[in-house]
Amino acid sequence: MxxxxxxxxxxxxxxxxxxxxxxxxxxxxxxxxxxxxxxxxxxxxxxxxxxxxxxxxxxxxxxxxxxxxxxxxxxxxxxxxxxxxxxxxxxxxxxxxxxxxxxxxxxxxxxxxxxxxxxxxxxxxxxxxxxxxxxxxxxxxxxxxxxxxxAGLTAYHAVRKAAADLFPGTHAVVIGAGGLGHIGIQSLSAITSADITVVDRSEAALELARELGATHTVLATTDDEVARAVTEFTSGGAQVVFDFVGERGAELLAPRLLRNRGSHYVIGYGGAVNLPTIEIISREINVIGNLVxxxxxxxxxxxxxxxxxxxxxxxxxxxxxxxxxxxxxxxxxxxxxxxxxxxxxx
Structure with missing residues (x-):
């Protein structure tokens, strides 16, 4: 064969x-x-x-x-x-x-x-x-x-774990609307009540995200511009950020998009999360791994x-x-x- x-x-x-x-x-x-x-x-x-x-x-x-x-x-x-x-x-x-x-x-x-x-x-x-x-x-x-x-299972698994924290009035940010992310967006729409903001460097991917239920979309330009836009859309930061990229700087941007006591779900990989321990404890933020x-x-x-x-x-x-x-x-x-x-x- x-x-x-x-x-x-x-x-x-x-x-x-x-x-x-x-x-x-x-x-x-x-x-x-x-x-x-x-x-x-x-x-x-x-x-x-x-x-x-x-x-x-x-x-x-x-x-x-x-x-x-x-x-x-x-x-x-x-x-x-x-x-x-x-x-x-x-x-x-x-x-x-x-x-x-x-x-x-x-x-x-x-x-x-x-x-x-x-x-x-x-x-x-x-x-x-x-x-x-x-x-x-x-x-x-x-x-x-x-x-x-x-791809679907991994995306769904992360959303399923976070679902209890994504009740009406909360915000979820999805970084990367590609192979995993577009399933994550649909899963969020299907089993949570959160507003969904999607960040991607591709206009085509963002258009697909809007079709699939994204409340807001942000074109990934500079980290500062993305952080400002997300902070505005989420009224101060997301309860949960789903990083479906995990490399090329996305893993460093994700914590900036969280509000205090928020959770950074790492799904994509290849990079390294770098967080000062004082920031983790002072903001009480979580970094959560997801395997299949x-x-x-x-x-x-x-x-x-x-x-x-x-x-x-x-x-x-x-x-x-x-x-x-x-x-x-x-x-x-x-x-x-x-x-x-x-x-x-x-």
């Missing part, structure tokens, strides 16, 4: 012919991949940023946002059957460790992370397990929802999707054009989410 494989850090992945995966255990599930999302994390993987954390054995297949149709199941699997349309939680969790026992799949002690430390879904077939698959309405097309497996989301978060997100409250804005690429998609993402030409499909785009 065809698969997009990373052989060396700092080099483009290649489209290789590799053997099809096989069932290895009773809880395994093989999926015919219908679509695989392209994420900024994939850029960081190619750069080697994840090597110290996950230590993947190169070469391996990229792709951690995956959806498709069940091809074959192990002897113990009963929650899905061949032919079912499914989206995959990014991690294949064990169900037995303390984190799994309380539903925190993302922190499973025995998980694999397809596309990051194991073979992923930028291929024709992928191997996952029963705990990772969410059965969907067969009317849903994998290419329309695949990126919700990580739980299985139940994904189920809730798919419910919102089925209700039409969350939709993905996508650009489709055939599998063999993976490096074109990567270049478009890296250059900022993508608005929404890049999706790789193993069959010709039509």
């Amino acid at each position: 065809k698969a997009v494989r990373l052989h060396s850090y700092g080099e483009h992945p290649t489209l290789d012919d590799v053997p099809e995966p096989k069932l290895l255990g009773p809880w395994d599930v093989l999926v015919d991949v219908g679509a695989a999302g392209l994420c900024r994390t994939d850029l960081h993987i190619i750069e080697g940023q994840w090597d110290p954390i996950q230590h993947p054995h190169l070469p391996y297949t990229l792709g951690h946002e995956n959806a498709g149709w069940v091809r074959e199941v192990g002897s113990a699997v009963h929650n899905v059957a061949p032919g079912d349309t499914v989206i995959m939680h990014p991690l294949t969790s064990c169900g037995l460790c303390p984190a799994c026992r309380i539903g925190q799949d993302s922190h499973c002690e025995n998980a694999t992370f397809p596309g990051i430390n194991a073979n992923g879904g930028m291929a024709e077939i992928m191997l996952t397990n029963a705990r990772a698959v969410v059965k969907l309405d067969p009317a849903l097309q994998p290419r329309d929802i695949a990126a919700l497996a990580d 989301g739980t299985y139940n978060d994904l189920v809730e997100l798919m419910t919102l999707t089925a209700q039409g409250k969350v939709t993905l804005h996508t650009a489709l690429y055939p599998l063999e054009a993976a490096n074109d998609a990567i270049a478009d993402l890296d250059s900022g030409r993508l608005v929404g989410r890049g999706i790789l499909v193993p069959t010709p785009v039509g």
